Amino acid sequence: MSSNRRNFLRNLTLGTGALAVGLPSIAAENKEDGALQRAYEKASANQRFNMSGYAAPKIDKVRVGIIGLGQRGGDAVQRLAYIDGLEIKALCDKYPDRVTKAQAGLEKRGFQKPKEYSGNDGWKAMIENEDLDLVYICTPWSLHTPMAVYAMNHGKHAACEVPIAKTLDECWELVETSEKTRKHCMMLENCCYDFFELLTLNMARNGLFGELVHAEGAYIHDLRSLNFSKDGYADMWRLKENYRNGNLYPTHGLGPIAQCLNINRGDKMEHLVSMSTNDFMMGQIANEKAATDPFYNEFAGKQFRGDMNTTLIHTEKGKTIMVQHDVTTPRPYSRIHLISGTKGVASKYPTPERIAFGHEWLKEEEMKALYDQYTPPIVKHVGEIAKKVGGHGGMDFIMDWRLIDCLRNGLPLDQDVYDGALWSSIAPLSERSVAKRSRTVDVPDFTRGAWKSNKPVNLTLEGGGNTGVRKI
Numbered sequence: 001m002s003s004n005r006r007n008f009l010r011n012l013t014l015g016t017g018a019l020a021v022g023l024p025s026i027a028a029e030n031k032e033d034g035a036l037q038r039a040y041e042k043a044s045a046n047q048r049f050n051m052s053g054y055a056a057p058k059i060d061k062v063r064v065g066i067i068g069l070g071q072r073g074g075d076a077v078q079r080l081a082y083i084d085g086l087e088i089k090a091l092c093d094k095y096p097d098r099v100t101k102a103q104a105g106l107e108k109r110g111f112q113k114p115k116e117y118s119g120n121d122g123w124k125a126m127i128e129n130e131d132l133d134l135v136y137i138c139t140p141w142s143l144h145t146p147m148a149v150y151a152m153n154h155g156k157h158a159a160c161e162v163p164i165a166k167t168l169d170e171c172w173e174l175v176e177t178s179e180k181t182r183k184h185c186m187m188l189e190n191c192c193y194d195f196f197e198l199l200t201l202n203m204a205r206n207g208l209f210g211e212l213v214h215a216e217g218a219y220i221h222d223l224r225s226l227n228f229s230k231d232g233y234a235d236m237w238r239l240k241e242n243y244r245n246g247n248l249y250p251t252h253g254l255g256p257i258a259q260c261l262n263i264n265r266g267d268k269m270e271h272l273v274s275m276s277t278n279d280f281m282m283g284q285i286a287n288e289k290a291a292t293d294p295f296y297n298e299f300a301g302k303q304f305r306g307d308m309n310t311t312l313i314h315t316e317k318g319k320t321i322m323v324q325h326d327v328t329t330p331r332p333y334s335r336i337h338l339i340s341g342t343k344g345v346a347s348k349y350p351t352p353e354r355i356a357f358g359h360e361w362l363k364e365e366e367m368k369a370l371y372d373q374y375t376p377p378i379v380k381h382v383g384e385i386a387k388k389v390g391g392h393g394g395m396d397f398i399m400d401w402r403l404i405d406c407l408r409n410g411l412p413l414d415q416d417v418y419d420g421a422l423w424s425s426i427a428p429l430s431e432r433s434v435a436k437r438s439r440t441v442d443v444p445d446f447t448r449g450a451w452k453s454n455k456p457v458n459l460t461l462e463g464g465g466n467t468g469v470r471k472i
């Protein structure tokens with residue numbers, strides 16, 4: 001019997017801490033919770049095919065269709081157009097004027113006009129009709145899994161913005177579809193490609209921090225004005241997500257530290273506990289806005305997510321991870337990015353980034369020496385050009401370039417479907433823990449045991465690195 005199955009049965013029969021706090025037994029609650037039950041059952045089922053380390057056939061020219069041309073997708077179109085060996089064949093948004101705007105940007109730069117799709121279901125027509133190798137998705141969260149699954153089922157690789165799934169069922173649908181179709185399904189976690197994150201990943205791989213013991217990540221970003229803006233997220237989709245109570249956006253903080261800890265590749269997340277504060281801000285803003293503008297009436301009197309969520313994850317090998325989410329309080333931006341080991345520690349936020357191998361932070365010249373020695377090949381190769389193209393200081397372009405280079409050279413992707421599913425699953429799992437007074441929740445093993453032998457993320461450019469960048 002697999003350990004997942006044992007854990008699942010243990011929870012059904014014993015409960016985790018239920019007796020101690022005098023709450024109804026977990027046995028009863030888990031039976032009601034179909035999604036969680038299915039998640040553990042699927043984790044003990046046979047894996048169809050291991051997509052970790054999977055190399056798809058090489059594609060000389062990668063034909064891309066992009067869905068969702070709002071704030072994120074509009075920039076992605078212009079960024080992707082810098083990559084050689086890539087053709088933007090089709091553009092799609094619910095709103096035709098957004099397609100026209102993205103087209104205009106490409107036309108100005110002398111590119112051939114991609115095919116246009118719009119309306120609520122235009123994306124289906126695009127996927128069905130166009131000869132695409134890759135569907136690149138930048139839509140609201142609730143459309144991510146349906147679009148990625150549809151793309152894979154129609155023979156296309158899928159790359160999708162974060163989080164790639166909202167529910168555990170969606171996480172499994174992605175895993176099962178990717179394994180069945182042998183199509184890549186990458187969540188576009190751009191923070192894994194930021195400069196300090198890649199430096200520390202390479203240093204961790206080289207043992208400079210010793211055995212990693214603990215890591216911290218976060219998404220602390222005051223989004224109040226954007227969330228409540230009528231001109232921000234299309235149809236106010238993101239504000240509406242905030243009725244869910246937990247860590248709704250875990251992947252930016254979690255992705256890079258999960259890679260440092262070799263999660264899904266030598267270790268796995270085992271269980272978590274999650275706690276949220278009350279809502280001290282969003283409900284009040286909604287009420288105040290509704291008092292003077294009826295546009296906001298639908299948001300008045302609603303129960304919003306707690307401002308700060310803190311989730312603690314325990315790994316199979318006994319490491320701990322803390323992830324936080326706060327998009328309302330007035331604080332400087334932070335993803336924390338702290339990794340702490342038996343020999344040293346690195347911490348990105350509050351900036352400037354710092355590293356220590358003892359009780360004192362390193363001096364500027366010592367930091368520079370580490371950058372010189374441990375900056376990984378991908379950054380040396382495209383880091384400077386990525387800074388010029390832009391996208392969160394360059395990390396977005398490093399990610400896009402790497403994805404296309406891997407597809408062109410038939411290399412495994414750095415982030416596979418198991419990473420996207422796992423990092424995204426922390427949202428629904430944290431919601432469940434919060435709803436049950438921070439009760440322990442097991443984390444499903446989306447690799448179904450393959451984490452024991454899956455290889456760590458490749459930090460070399462071996463077998464690739466030959467994709468050019470068009471003139472800027």
Ligand SMILES: NC(=O)c1ccc[n+]([C@@H]2O[C@H](COP(=O)([O-])OP(=O)(O)OC[C@H]3O[C@@H](n4cnc5c(N)ncnc54)[C@H](O)[C@@H]3O)[C@@H](O)[C@H]2O)c1
Pocket residue numbers: 067068069070071072073092093094095098119120121122123138139140141143161162163188189190232233234235237392
């Ligand atoms: N990785 C990052 O750094 C980063 C940064 C910002 C946003 N994001 C992610 O990018 C995604 C998009 O965010 P955004 O800020 O661009 O939101 P947005 O609202 O500006 O853009 C979403 C776009 O999707 C379109 N859309 C909605 N329904 C559609 C449908 N049925 N068919 C086609 N298009 C449809 C909307 O019209 C809109 O243009 C989100 O998942 C968000 O989490 C990631």
